[in-house]
Amino acid sequence: MDNNSLRPLNFAGKLFFILLAAGIFQSFVLVAEFHLNPFRVPTFSDIPICYIYGNAYIAIILSALLKKSVLTQLLESAGFTLGILISAYFLLVWIKFGGSSRIFPAEIFGIKTIYTDFLFFVILLVLRILKKP
DSSP states (O other): OOHHHHSOOOHHHHHHHHHHHHHHHHHHHHHHHHHHOGGGSOEETTEEHHHHHHHHHHHHHHHHHSOOSHHHHHHHHHHHHHHHHHHHHHHHHHHHHGGGSSOOOOEETTEEHHHHHHHHHHHHHHHHHHHOO
């Protein structure tokens, strides 16, 4: 048995899972928003980004919870790559075109979800890099 598995999560580990939970919650809110008003959630190749973000968060959670293997490394890489690239793309589109584009991002507590998703993925990646031996 590994000594690392016996230690309780430190602050960075707890923050990592709190941000993952917040990201999944936000994805569920966006799914609900999409079904109420499809024009409030941007799409990427006709796929609402809430589904893409949700899958990226789930891949990251699975990679953190499962025993380390090639599959978990693949899940982790896919989750972070997909999440950061898609959120960075929509963030840049929103910054460049703003209200003139046909993207009207959903808001949670008055904050546009485009900003929060990008921040969640970047902070999660930084925490994951700091946690690696």
